[in-house]
Amino acid sequence: MHEVSIAESLIALIRRHMPTNGKLIRATVRIGPMHGVVSEAMGMAWNIASSEAGWPAAQLNIITPPWRLRCVSCGRCWAPATVDEHCVCGFTKADIMGGDEFQLDSIEVDCPVKHSKRRSTAGVRARGRTLKKGVNHEHQSSNC
């Protein structure tokens, strides 16, 4: 159940982007299939971690980007249904080019503003921040 440590890492990352007195409404995270996250377990882990953080109503959106493979023989790149799919050229070896993403995409925060509550999604985007916890970037490449 490594979802618990993933949820805790997420909370720690979100905290760094939270405005003072802000309340988390929703977090969107991009987790590649390589992490093997089970969405039910992730939901449970998230509920516990977000409650402990003081945001019991916060929702978690998980975006699962597809695997990306590149054929070793012909260089074709594609998004396979499963990671062991073979290339259309018949070659059975492919490099994994994507699927290990772990990125906080955005957070939606309720910020108390003097007399009223205002919903804000602007200014708290954390695009491009990647948690490298146990992630192997050996096969990452931008050519695919």
Ligand SMILES: [Zn+2]
């Ligand atoms: Zn091929």
